[in-house]
Structures are given as C-alpha cells and as structure tokens.
Amino acid sequence: EAGVAQSPRYKIIEKRQSVAFWCNPISGHATLYWYQQILGQGPKLLIQFQNNGVVDDSQLPKDRFSAERLKGVDSTLKIQPAKLEDSAVYLCASSQRTGIGYTFGSGTRLTVV
C-alpha cells in the first residue's frame, strides 16, 4: 500500500510571498488532515476534510491559510502571505474512517526568511 505522498519536501520563501503544498492520501481514505509542526513541538491540527467537505477548520488562520480538497482525493494547503512564524513542517495525514489511527506523510519543511 502506497503511503501518503507530499510535495515539495522542502521550500524556502521570503516573508510576504505565497506558497502551496500538495498531498495525495492513501487510496480510499476518506478523511484527510493537515497539521503544522513547529520545531520542538507536537503537530497542531489545521484542518480536517471528510471526502471534499471541511469537518474542522477551527485552528486554521483563515486570514492567510486556505485549503481545498476539490475531488475528495488530493488536497492543497496555501499560505498567502507567509510570515516568519509560519516556518514549520506541514504534515498531511489520512485515515480510512474517523476514530482510528492515521498515516502521516513525510511532511513539507517550510522556511520563511
């Protein structure tokens, strides 16, 4: 079974620029999550999708962050404009159904300079 694919692996941008991350979950997994992991901390949930609908985006900074999962498969997370404090690893995870463990991707490491 292929894992959760994320790209790019690394990204360096200047503050106020825009950036987008892509995630392809495990085939058949209806639930998809984006997490932000700042250095030295545990991951923090940004948004949860069930198929192509948003279940929880209460911790997503909506003034600069947006995410979509148009066809219920792939997802993109965008930051516009980026701030220095957005430097982190952005992790995508998927699960077959709610209430069971996730499979995480390797993440995208974002550095904002």
Place this chain on the structure above:
Amino acid sequence: TQLLEQSPQFLSIQEGENLTVYCNSSSVFSSLQWYRQEPGEGPVLLVTVVTGGEVKKLKRLTFQFGDARKDSSLHITAAQPGDTGLYLCAGARSGGGADGLTFGKGTHLIIQP
C-alpha cells in the same frame, strides 16, 4: 483547550535500561494514540488505546490508558539504540465526526549503545 503534558521532555539512557514516558491531561479523551517520529519523517502510529485501564503490549513496549481516560504511559523494557526517536502522545476528541488529534510536545529519547 485540551492540553497534553508529556514528561520527561528529554531522556538519554544506556542500552538495556528500562524507561517510562508519561502523558497527562486534565481532559478526558475518547482514545489516546502513541506515535514515534524520526527526523525528517512524519509520525508513525504505534498504538491506540480506547478503554480506561487498557494495557497493550507491542514487543518491548507496554502502553497503558488511565482508568479515567485522562492519562497514559509508555514503558520500554531493555531499551535498544533502535528505540531512539521522538515519542508523541495524542488524544482524540469525539463527536460530530471531528476527530483531529491534540498532540503533546513529545519526549526525545536517546538510547546510547
């Protein structure tokens, strides 16, 4: 806000020793998961505990969920260098299909040969 406190934050021990990592909260979770994360990779699920008082074993790792479902522990017997990594506990909320995890800050474990 539900918080998970992990202790210790850092632990460095010799190969063959035993250790216990703790995960505590003032909130009740529907389930608690333990993950292991290596540098440059996403967290990998080790175990999910659901029932208060539940004990699960995974080779040399023993996981326990507190009776009140507010705390958990991970015990490693005869630690080996391959156990080195970041151990994260994460609690799941319940209700409404939103099951995003709340993670602790993690325990950085180093097993010296």
